[in-house]
Amino acid sequence: MTFQIKNLNKSFGSKIAVNNISIELKEGQILGMLGRNGAGKTTTIRMMLELIPKDGGQILWKGRPFSKKNVKIGYLPEERGLYAKMNVLDQIIYFGMLEGMDRKEAKKEALKWLEKLEISYAAKKRTEQLSKGNQQKVQLITAIIHDPEFIILDEPFSGLDPVNADMLKSVVKELIARKKTIIFCSHQMDQVESFCSQICILKDGNLIVSDELANVKSSYDYRYLELETAATHLKDYLEHKKYDFTQDNNRYKLRIPRSEKIYQLISEFGEKFELHGVSLKEPSLHEIFIERTGGEVIA
Ligand SMILES: Nc1ncnc2c1ncn2[C@@H]1O[C@H](COP(=O)(O)OP(=O)(O)OP(=O)(O)O)[C@@H](O)[C@H]1O
Numbered sequence: 142m143t144f145q146i147k148n149l150n151k152s153f154g155s156k157i158a159v160n161n162i163s164i165e166l167k168e169g170q171i172l173g174m175l176g177r178n179g180a181g182k183t184t185t186i187r188m189m190l191e192l193i194p195k196d197g198g199q200i201l202w203k204g205r206p207f208s209k210k211n212v213k214i215g216y217l218p219e220e221r222g223l224y225a226k227m228n229v230l231d232q233i234i235y236f237g238m239l240e241g242m243d244r245k246e247a248k249k250e251a252l253k254w255l256e257k258l259e260i261s262y263a264a265k266k267r268t269e270q271l272s273k274g275n276q277q278k279v280q281l282i283t284a285i286i287h288d289p290e291f292i293i294l295d296e297p298f299s300g301l302d303p304v305n306a307d308m309l310k311s312v313v314k315e316l317i318a319r320k321k322t323i324i325f326c327s328h329q330m331d332q333v334e335s336f337c338s339q340i341c342i343l344k345d346g347n348l349i350v351s352d353e354l355a356n357v358k359s360s361y362d363y364r365y366l367e368l369e370t371a372a373t374h375l376k377d378y379l380e381h382k383k384y385d386f387t388q389d390n391n392r393y394k395l396r397i398p399r400s401e402k403i404y405q406l407i408s409e410f411g412e413k414f415e416l417h418g419v420s421l422k423e424p425s426l427h428e429i430f431i432e433r434t435g436g437e438v439i440a
Pocket residue numbers: 153156157158176177178179180181182183184185
């Protein structure tokens with residue numbers, strides 16, 4: 142394994158923030174790190190970046206300690222940290238040089254990225270003069286200007302308008318295509334689902350799920366059967382039979398245990414009701430997340 146977290150621990154006083162977690166990633170994999178507020182994600186990332194000391198455990202890159210000495214790391218923090226008064230180009234060059242680039246190379250890369258993200262016009266502006274979305278583009282550039290092998294993206298698309306979100310998504314897709322190893326933290330489950338092959342879910346400092354997304358889905362105990370019918374008595378029937386379902390006009394979404402013989406069930410419904418549509422769906426990551434982290438499942 143290229144990246145390994147082994148038995149990582151951290152407490153703040155009596156509060157256990159990260160409880161003996163282990164995570165493994167192959168080079169080029171992208172891991173969605175999920176968890177409700179306070180689950181321990183930021184604490185884990187801070188230990189990875191050596192911003193806070195760990196109480197116990199190891200973090201390794203290709204068998205050696207995971208540190209700037211052994212791997213080029215890129216980090217897009219959730220709380221953005223740019224110098225408001227510094228001009229955009231100087232800022233990016235400064236961050237590039239902090240990561241070991243020489244000035245000429247950093248400037249060349251900075252100009253390339255500014256053009257790619259359509260903010261070349263802002264190169265000489267003070268950062269505070271840029272819109273929030275454009276500042277976020279600058280922050281992303283500072284995170285990846287040195288062409289890191291390992292990248293942590295914490296809520297990379299929050300607060301962006303759809304056009305800017307798409308632009309940054311295309312950058313993330315390019316990083317994935319270039320086989321960067323990535324940890325992606327987000328509360329936007331659809332984004333995690335569209336980017337990540339692996340997911341882990343933290344709850345109260347514990348790692349409660351860690352697997353390939355496809356395995357997580359297929360190991361979930363339920364599937365969803367969607368029925369479309371004009372027959373209004375379907376609702377009464379489902380209530381009578383105590384199905385777990387939601388209704389949206391003519392569409393019904395039933396939560397069915399995976400153990401049920403689904404095709405038999407579909408033909409039973411077909412005999413009783415005139416169906417205009419039938420589809421079987423795996424649970425979404427949103428549904429899995431809510432169930433695993435202790436909320437109510439809304440089918
Ligand atoms: N410096 C600190 N001192 C005391 N407690 C802390 C400190 N940092 C984090 N904690 C606690 O550790 C737990 C985990 O916090 P953490 O910030 O890692 O969660 P998170 O999963 O990143 O949450 P969010 O999604 O809100 O960013 C929380 O209970 C938090 O209050």
